[in-house]
Amino acid sequence: MAKEKMTGAQAVVRALEMEGVDWLFGMPGGTILPIYDAIFSSEKLKHVLVRHEQVGGHAAEGYAHATGKVGVCMGTSGPGSTNLVTAIADAYMDSVPLVAITANVSRPLIGTDAFQEADITGITMPITKHNFLVTDPNDIPRTMKEAFYLAPTGRPGPVHVDFPKDVIQADMEFEYPETVHIPGYMPAIKEQPRLAEAASLIRSAQRPCVYLGGGVRAGSAFSEVFEFCELLGAPVVTTLHGKGAFPETHPLCLRMFGMHGSRYANYTIQDSDLIVALGARFDDRVTGKLSTFAPEAKIVHLDVDPAEISKLVTATVPLVGDLKTLLPRLTEEVRSAFAARGKPDLSAWWRRVEEWRQRHPLRVKQDGEKYILPQTAVVRIWEKSQGKDTVVTTGVGEHQMWAAQFWQVSRPREFITSGGLGTMGFCLPSAIGIQLARPESLVIGIDGDGSFQMTLQDLATAVDLHLPIKIFILNNLFLGMVRQWQELFYDRRFSETPLSDCPDFVKLAEAYRCLGLRARTLEELDSVIDQALAHQGGPCIVDIRVKRQEKVYPMVPAGAPLNDMIGGE
Ligand SMILES: Cc1ncc(C[n+]2csc(CCOP(=O)(O)OP(=O)(O)O)c2C)c(N)n1
Numbered sequence: 001m002a003k004e005k006m007t008g009a010q011a012v013v014r015a016l017e018m019e020g021v022d023w024l025f026g027m028p029g030g031t032i033l034p035i036y037d038a039i040f041s042s043e044k045l046k047h048v049l050v051r052h053e054q055v056g057g058h059a060a061e062g063y064a065h066a067t068g069k070v071g072v073c074m075g076t077s078g079p080g081s082t083n084l085v086t087a088i089a090d091a092y093m094d095s096v097p098l099v100a101i102t103a104n105v106s107r108p109l110i111g112t113d114a115f116q117e118a119d120i121t122g123i124t125m126p127i128t129k130h131n132f133l134v135t136d137p138n139d140i141p142r143t144m145k146e147a148f149y150l151a152p153t154g155r156p157g158p159v160h161v162d163f164p165k166d167v168i169q170a171d172m173e174f175e176y177p178e179t180v181h182i183p184g185y186m187p188a189i190k191e192q193p194r195l196a197e198a199a200s201l202i203r204s205a206q207r208p209c210v211y212l213g214g215g216v217r218a219g220s221a222f223s224e225v226f227e228f229c230e231l232l233g234a235p236v237v238t239t240l241h242g243k244g245a246f247p248e249t250h251p252l253c254l255r256m257f258g259m260h261g262s263r264y265a266n267y268t269i270q271d272s273d274l275i276v277a278l279g280a281r282f283d284d285r286v287t288g289k290l291s292t293f294a295p296e297a298k299i300v301h302l303d304v305d306p307a308e309i310s311k312l313v314t315a316t317v318p319l320v321g322d323l324k325t326l327l328p329r330l331t332e333e334v335r336s337a338f339a340a341r342g343k344p345d346l347s348a349w350w351r352r353v354e355e356w357r358q359r360h361p362l363r364v365k366q367d368g369e370k371y372i373l374p375q376t377a378v379v380r381i382w383e384k385s386q387g388k389d390t391v392v393t394t395g396v397g398e399h400q401m402w403a404a405q406f407w408q409v410s411r412p413r414e415f416i417t418s419g420g421l422g423t424m425g426f427c428l429p430s431a432i433g434i435q436l437a438r439p440e441s442l443v444i445g446i447d448g449d450g451s452f453q454m455t456l457q458d459l460a461t462a463v464d465l466h467l468p469i470k471i472f473i474l475n476n477l478f479l480g481m482v483r484q485w486q487e488l489f490y491d492r493r494f495s496e497t498p499l500s501d502c503p504d505f506v507k508l509a510e511a512y513r514c515l516g517l518r519a520r521t522l523e524e525l526d527s528v529i530d531q532a533l534a535h536q537g538g539p540c541i542v543d544i545r546v547k548r549q550e551k552v553y554p555m556v557p558a559g560a561p562l563n564d565m566i567g568g569e
Contacts, residue, residue, distance in 0.1 A: 027052075187322070
């Protein structure tokens with residue numbers, strides 16, 4: 001194919017088109033103007049103008065979470081690029097495939113403190129899988145190809161590409177590479193000699209447990225995981241990001257474990273003699289005090305990222321590779337072991353697990369309670385959206401944990417949240433990206449009054465796009481999760497956590513020309529949820545006034561052993 005002459009900016013846009021990008025999210029500015037000018041001529045790219053670049057980043061994350069494809073966000077130099085930093089860090093912590101594009105000042109100005117100059121590649125280096133400062137316009141096609149290869153392969157993550165303005169203004173010759181060759185980057189590891197050893201441990205275990213993390217979603221290995229879990233017949237526990245990796249309504253599933261996991265899930269993993277960890281990283285929010293974590297358990301750890309193996313918990317059998325290809329091989333190995341030596345009898349183990357499950361269920365104690373409990377709100381919204389193709393996203397705080405505890409996920413990619421970084425303000429932006437990616441789905445946000453106020457200006461974006469997202473604010477007039485810690489561990493000294501009854505979220509919704517609803521009583525709750533779910537043609541904001549002091553239980557205090565929970569009896 002002959003090389004085509006064009007500007008660097010046109011080359012960036014052409015590369016985005018060739019990568020099959022449909023939606024991208026950002027805001028223009030002086031430095032990135034050449035790219036926006038080229039976007040103006042593109043018939044394939046659909047650009048969403050956000051009101052804050054962080055929102056563009058989270059919207060791109062929402063899009064990526066919901067589809068498994070790469071999300072794309074953009075910002076101009078200086079503040080436009082630094083506004084993207086939180087979203088890039090969020091994507092890094094949660095292994096979300098993201099390409100972030102920024103412009104920078106022209107090459108001769110770099111390092112001179114020029115207007116709107118920021119060393120953004122310096123800033124994003126520790127929070128990206130890889131980043132590029134493109135200094136030659138002819139490098140644009142190769143760099144873009146590499147960015148879109150690096151972001152979704154291996155352990156997915158964000159890649160950042162920064163273009164000095166004179167590089168995108170310059171003429172260049174465009175030829176898009178067909179293949180990528182990045183020395184030292186080999187995400188697929190083929191040889192796995194220890195599958196038999198893993199299968200043998202699984203065959204011999206008397207109290208096995210499968211621990212599913214966000215890697216199942218990142219690796220799109222849902223059916224492979226389902227087959228493996230059903231073959232084992234062992235209890236399955238998940239992390240926050242593991243929700244959706246296996247149906248929570250399935251009898252094998254003990255749902256989420258960790259700091260706010262169910263008691264029965266925590267007791268089970270803590271008491272197991274073998275943990276099969278799939279796409280998981282033994283984060284402190286799930287292990288509790290590391291030295292006391294599952295003391296009798298051997299560990300089979302399968303992950304695509306070798307850096308995660310034995311980082312925190314030593315693997316008895318490490319298995320490095322892509323879940324989607326490697327796990328079926330382990331499944332076959334286990335099947336052979338079962339065929340040769342018989343399937344293990346887990347009935348005594350299950351009796352114990354069932355006793356915990358019966359004795360310590362996750363319960364909502366609404367009876368006799370005058371105020372709406374936040375858990376009740378989650379359960380009612382969940383019940384009323386059953387049978388629909390629903391995706392739920394959240395902010396960060398207590399409401400996020402109640403959503404995690406009570407929103408029972410039955411399908412992959414149904415529960416999307418900011419886990420690793422815990423970014424307040426994630427809900428509305430991610431809902432925008434999810435709804436664009438999945439126009440037919442019912443997109444529900446469970447948000448907090450504090451979190452919602454971090455990015456609410458982008459209601460304007462959702463209104464412009466007529467997105468029928470429904471954001472339910474569990475309004476406790478507090479920065480609730482921090483208040484909870486103050487109540488439990490800081491002698492009830494509520495320093496800077498009460499929020500005022502301001503703004504009026506219903507009026508705010510109206511100011512943004514969308515539907516605003518409020519529920520103060522249980523009677524109002526049902527009708528308000530019905531109205532919200534029926535509403536089409538634009539966003540709907542629901543202010544649910546919940547019992548202010550309600551806390552998330554059970555809770556493993558930070559640094560305590562996993563079975564040392566308070567509350568939730
Ligand atoms: C950007 C950001 N700033 C601060 C925090 C610390 N933080 C964690 S939860 C929380 C309170 C969240 O309040 P709200 O959104 O109202 O939810 P609630 O806990 O009340 O359900 C805060 C301040 C955070 N996670 N993210």
